[in-house]
Amino acid sequence: xxxxxxxxxxxxxxxxxxxxxxxxxxxxxxxxxxxxxxxxxxxxxxxxxxxxxxxxxxxxxxxxxxxxxxxxxxxxxxxxxxxxxxxxxxxxxxxxxxxxxxxxxxxxxxxxxxxxxxxxxxxxxxxxxxxxxxxxxxxxxxxxxxxxxxxxxxxxxxxxxxxxxxxxxxxxxxxxxxxxxxxxxxxxxxxxxxxxxxxxxxxxxxxxxxxxxxxxxx
Amino acid sequence: xxxxxxxxxxxxxxxxxxxxxxxxxxxxxxxxxxxxxxxxxxxxxxxxxxxxxxxxxxxxxxxxxxxxxxxxxxxxxxxxxxxxxxxxxxxxxxxxxxxxxxxxxxxxxxxxxxxxxxxxxxxxxxxxxxxxxxxxxxxxxxxxxxxxxxxxxxxxxxxxxxxxxxxxxxxxxxxxxxxxxxxxxxxxxxxxxxxxxxxxxxxxxxxxxxxxxxxxxx
DNA sequence: TAGGATCCAGCTTTGGATCCTT
DNA sequence: AAGGATCCAAAGCTGGATCCTA
Numbered sequence: 001x002x003x004x005x006x007x008x009x010x011x012x013x014x015x016x017x018x019x020x021x022x023x024x025x026x027x028x029x030x031x032x033x034x035x036x037x038x039x040x041x042x043x044x045x046x047x048x049x050x051x052x053x054x055x056x057x058x059x060x061x062x063x064x065x066x067x068x069x070x071x072x073x074x075x076x077x078x079x080x081x082x083x084x085x086x087x088x089x090x091x092x093x094x095x096x097x098x099x100x101x102x103x104x105x106x107x108x109x110x111x112x113x114x115x116x117x118x119x120x121x122x123x124x125x126x127x128x129x130x131x132x133x134x135x136x137x138x139x140x141x142x143x144x145x146x147x148x149x150x151x152x153x154x155x156x157x158x159x160x161x162x163x164x165x166x167x168x169x170x171x172x173x174x175x176x177x178x179x180x181x182x183x184x185x186x187x188x189x190x191x192x193x194x195x196x197x198x199x200x201x202x203x204x205x206x207x208x209x210x211x212x213x214x215x216x217x218x
Numbered sequence: 219x220x221x222x223x224x225x226x227x228x229x230x231x232x233x234x235x236x237x238x239x240x241x242x243x244x245x246x247x248x249x250x251x252x253x254x255x256x257x258x259x260x261x262x263x264x265x266x267x268x269x270x271x272x273x274x275x276x277x278x279x280x281x282x283x284x285x286x287x288x289x290x291x292x293x294x295x296x297x298x299x300x301x302x303x304x305x306x307x308x309x310x311x312x313x314x315x316x317x318x319x320x321x322x323x324x325x326x327x328x329x330x331x332x333x334x335x336x337x338x339x340x341x342x343x344x345x346x347x348x349x350x351x352x353x354x355x356x357x358x359x360x361x362x363x364x365x366x367x368x369x370x371x372x373x374x375x376x377x378x379x380x381x382x383x384x385x386x387x388x389x390x391x392x393x394x395x396x397x398x399x400x401x402x403x404x405x406x407x408x409x410x411x412x413x414x415x416x417x418x419x420x421x422x423x424x425x426x427x428x429x430x431x432x433x434x435x436x
Numbered sequence: 437t438a439g440g441a442t443c444c445a446g447c448t449t450t451g452g453a454t455c456c457t458t
Numbered sequence: 459a460a461g462g463a464t465c466c467a468a469a470g471c472t473g474g475a476t477c478c479t480a
Contacts, residue, residue: 044478046441061439075442085471087440164472174474181437196474199440204470262456264463279461293464303449305462382450392452399459414452417462422448 007054013067013132019053020114020130028118028125045125046073049116062109069112069132076117076128080211082204083120090175090199093185096154101144106170106200110135110143117211133214142217146170150200158187159195169206169218175199225272231285231350237271238332238348246336246343263343264291267334280327287330287350294335294346298429300422301338308393308417311403314372319362324388324418328353328361335429351432360435364388368418376405377413387424387436393417 335346
């Protein structure tokens, strides 16, 4: 039984997990209005998931604050291969040199994630099997390594020296809100330069492996 | 002064190096017959180089046996970026588990290479600046690491488990003489399976860096 | 403006397929 | 058949550009 209005908040992790699993196979059209017929459904699937699962932190930094769970919808092909890398959060260029993994936003966001795959058939989209994931120690330490490699590179060479090649699972990529947005950052010789804002992303290779086996080390 | 007939063999490394450098800027059309007008010039540039430099080991395993030099022509763009990865040698699937770096064909071939870049402008090809290269200790140890990683993976999971992603500079790729050629190798559960023959290749990222700076560590 | 998700042009890489000579 | 070099279609990746809500 699926409704288009908001569910109440789940009481605990297990209730959330079961509710998420019960959505498998449901067409997105049952959860949201797709009559806009356009390609304009950017954050819509995510919103529909929030309503269907009873997320309370809408607009906040965490979707289920009481449970410490971050909700991520992820577009996948029929074989569970992600169509895109997954945005984690923006990098704070201003104080990149003082950031530490233990206190970082990246670590907090990734400490518990409810992955909701959205399977794209030709034109229709169907909810896949949900995965409630917490990184294993091994996974967490690789993520920490990526994070420190990237922030270290920013500290040494400035952000222009960081490419999306760096990092095994985490990478840094542009996140241009629009063409006019620019962030200020430290360039060569301690000069201030303008640059496009950037964010941390999880590579598709990693998220795809997590969906198949949450403890995988791809 | 460039002739289309064979030069005498160079007496020593220095003579070879100077002769190779003197070819810079020479159009390939001055060294070989390009009247075949087709795209069929597969190994032709290499042969022309062998003649122009006085290689004696034609058809043998090394081009200049007395000097221990392997000749490699490498197609590059105007900015020296290689158009392709570079074939090194075939892998001997039969005794891959007994291969060792110190005795390997890969190591021997790469111990001293004369790189002859062939610069592709639109339609014409011109010899670029030659580089006589011997791996530094650091480079050699990375190549050895790649070699052992790849052969180790073959030993553990069979050749079907090895992808071209492995290896920083060296990689393993198919080397199908034609579609009908198949090699026998050990598959899962010690069964014999047929597979396409494979060879070791140097990634374009590595060869491109060598052409710019022979001691680079990209 | 910040957070979040999707789209996409162009370049690179993979996994072969071709083509040549000995 | 072995050695060697180039060609190429399809998949993957980079570096953004868009599009949405609050």
